[in-house]
Amino acid sequence: MNTPTHPTEPHETLNPRQQMIAAILRRMETAVDAVAYCQSLDATHPDYGAYVVDNRGEEHGLASADHTATGSYLPSLVILVFHPLSPRFGDPGLLGRLHAALDFVLACQSEEGLIDLPKVNFRSPPDTGFAVQFFGEAYRWLVACESDAEGKSDVCGKLALFLQAAGDGINGRGFITPNHRWVSISALALVGELFPEKRPFYADYIEKTLAETIDVNGDGEFSERSSAVYSAVNNRCLRLLARGLGRPEFLDAVRANLRFSLLLTQPDGSIVTSVSTRQDKDARHFATMLAESYLDLAMRDKNGEWMAEGLRLAGLQGRNMTSHDNIGGLAFSLIALEDHAGEPMPSEQQSPIRWEKHLQHSGLWRIRSGRFASLSAVGQNNIVSVDWGKLRLLQTRFFVPYFGREFVISGMVPQKDGMQLIESHPERAPGWFLPLGRPVPYPSHAEYYEIIKTREMWELPRLDISIVLRKTSGGLDLHLQTKDGLPDMPCVLMAEFDTGGFWHTTDSILSVKNASTVFHCGGEAIYRVGGDAVRLRANTEKTTWGLHLAANAERFCVLFNFTTPLKAVVSLEFGTYNIADRKFVSSKVMEDLPGTV
Numbered sequence: 001m002n003t004p005t006h007p008t009e010p011h012e013t014l015n016p017r018q019q020m021i022a023a024i025l026r027r028m029e030t031a032v033d034a035v036a037y038c039q040s041l042d043a044t045h046p047d048y049g050a051y052v053v054d055n056r057g058e059e060h061g062l063a064s065a066d067h068t069a070t071g072s073y074l075p076s077l078v079i080l081v082f083h084p085l086s087p088r089f090g091d092p093g094l095l096g097r098l099h100a101a102l103d104f105v106l107a108c109q110s111e112e113g114l115i116d117l118p119k120v121n122f123r124s125p126p127d128t129g130f131a132v133q134f135f136g137e138a139y140r141w142l143v144a145c146e147s148d149a150e151g152k153s154d155v156c157g158k159l160a161l162f163l164q165a166a167g168d169g170i171n172g173r174g175f176i177t178p179n180h181r182w183v184s185i186s187a188l189a190l191v192g193e194l195f196p197e198k199r200p201f202y203a204d205y206i207e208k209t210l211a212e213t214i215d216v217n218g219d220g221e222f223s224e225r226s227s228a229v230y231s232a233v234n235n236r237c238l239r240l241l242a243r244g245l246g247r248p249e250f251l252d253a254v255r256a257n258l259r260f261s262l263l264l265t266q267p268d269g270s271i272v273t274s275v276s277t278r279q280d281k282d283a284r285h286f287a288t289m290l291a292e293s294y295l296d297l298a299m300r301d302k303n304g305e306w307m308a309e310g311l312r313l314a315g316l317q318g319r320n321m322t323s324h325d326n327i328g329g330l331a332f333s334l335i336a337l338e339d340h341a342g343e344p345m346p347s348e349q350q351s352p353i354r355w356e357k358h359l360q361h362s363g364l365w366r367i368r369s370g371r372f373a374s375l376s377a378v379g380q381n382n383i384v385s386v387d388w389g390k391l392r393l394l395q396t397r398f399f400v401p402y403f404g405r406e407f408v409i410s411g412m413v414p415q416k417d418g419m420q421l422i423e424s425h426p427e428r429a430p431g432w433f434l435p436l437g438r439p440v441p442y443p444s445h446a447e448y449y450e451i452i453k454t455r456e457m458w459e460l461p462r463l464d465i466s467i468v469l470r471k472t473s474g475g476l477d478l479h480l481q482t483k484d485g486l487p488d489m490p491c492v493l494m495a496e497f498d499t500g501g502f503w504h505t506t507d508s509i510l511s512v513k514n515a516s517t518v519f520h521c522g523g524e525a526i527y528r529v530g531g532d533a534v535r536l537r538a539n540t541e542k543t544t545w546g547l548h549l550a551a552n553a554e555r556f557c558v559l560f561n562f563t564t565p566l567k568a569v570v571s572l573e574f575g576t577y578n579i580a581d582r583k584f585v586s587s588k589v590m591e592d593l594p595g596t597v
Contacts, residue, residue: 027318049100113169189244220256232289304349
């Protein structure tokens with residue numbers, strides 16, 4: 001981490017790496033100033049030094065030391081005060097804020113050395129582990145930094161007190177979620193790296209936890225499937241474990257996840273979250289927390305594509321100035337660049353974004369072609385989602401009210417020109433339950449439905465549903481077919497879009513400013529957002545029945561109604577719409593698309 005000892009050189013004379021670092025420092029200053037009003041500066045207040053904001057910059061009134069509040073801002077305070085290129089280098093006011101925050105954090109440690117995440121976790125080893133990652137990397141950076149700003153030894157001393165007590169508190173005290181395992185032991189590895197005398201005390205707990213093996217599949221996806229949050233957390237943990245334990249093999253899982261994450265990146269730079277099992281599910285996220293790992297591994301592997309992605313994500317980290325992810329992320333990104341000071345930086349590279357992937361371990365079928373992106377996923381009731389420029393088809397679902405039957409993808413079989421989706425069948429045949437012929441105690445709701453599993457039934461014919469997605473030159477055709485079941489049952493395909501566009505038919509145009517529902521009654525229609533459009537074609541029933549399929553109240557819902565037995569095709573063709581000529585032009589996005597690999 002070699003840097004100039006004074007910020008005397010004008011930034012235009014700095015080398016490219018220093019210019020990147022100087023830009024991060026400017027965004028860091030803006031971010032820290034943006035939350036200054038959230039820090040207690042009244043020395044008589046019991047929470048003196050604490051920040052009281054959460055992830056989205058909303059005040060919640062809880063003064064906490066954890067990584068979503070005070071702990072998140074501390075590394076940036078350290079770097080701004082002591083980095084020679086910082087616009088706040090040696091700032092006594094900022095140094096005072098830093099000491100106040102450090103004193104608050106130290107006061108929050110329990111007798112075991114742990115801190116709370118007061119919104120949910122108390123005496124929490126993993127949340128203390130998050131704080132150790134933040135403070136430990138700041139401490140490591142500060143010790144190595146060639147800075148002559150006053151106060152460095154005092155700050156190092158306070159950070160060391162926290163880190164050593166926290167390591168002892170985390171050791172042997174457990175976790176809850178999958179990522180907590182790696183957070184806790186990576187914190188121990190980091191404390192052991194910084195204070196080698198601690199290593200022997202932590203070794204057994206680290207190895208017992210590692211014996212569970214890293215929860216990453218063959219595609220590079222972690223078990224929580226959290227592309228915007230916990231993938232980044234796991235990658236950071238594995239990098240710390242690799243360095244702290246001297247076991248570079250842990251970086252292989254990081255590399256695999258970075259490759260996987262690129263496949264989930266959307267045309268607008270956000271990342272797919274629809275399959276997540278955590279709080280980022282279905283939210284529009286830019287995975288800025290991944291920046292540090294892309295930068296670190298880009299430098300290690302001289303990978304220009306990862307360097308470009310790391311710099312893109314790092315450039316987004318200052319957008320929400322009060323977000324702890326962004327403020328903490330700025331510090332980690334800067335440290336990742338400085339860890340490789342003196343090494344040549346790989347040139348940024350962009351690979352062609354035109355491919356089709358069947359990710360079998362993750363159960364995903366993914367297509368990217370320029371501004372087009374589609375996804376189908378095992379375990380989901382969403383048949384396919386599509387992003388096409390400004391237009392977003394958020395989900396498509398198929399439902400038959402035959403004992404509440406909705407199509408859920410349980411598997412995929414590649415076809416020459418697309419993908420066959422396999423449905424999950426109910427365990428029992430449809431039908432009606434018969435009496436037991438014995439007393440049934442007055443049951444609770446749950447007990448009644450436990451008893452029902454033991455009843456015999458009058459069975460009705462099983463219904464089989466087949467859905468095949470076939471690529472066309474301009475998009476996808478959904479081939480829908482039913483077998484057996486009963487005749488003349490209503491069924492519906494529902495397509496949900498973002499609002500804000502226009503619905504065109506041969507003789508009308510509907511402005512879709514608010515959530516609404518339209519019934520597709522045959523022929524073709526066009527939905528467009530700006531010039532980005534989809535042409536929808538189907539031979540549907542001319543009916544407007546409402547089935548019990550809940551639509552999102554904030555979306556534009558298109559319903560395609562059918563009856564059984566069903567054999568139909570719903571065509572989705574993506575292109576542009578010229579409002580002057582009132583003409584749709586196909587994009588041809590699928591032509592000559594490389595096949596599934």
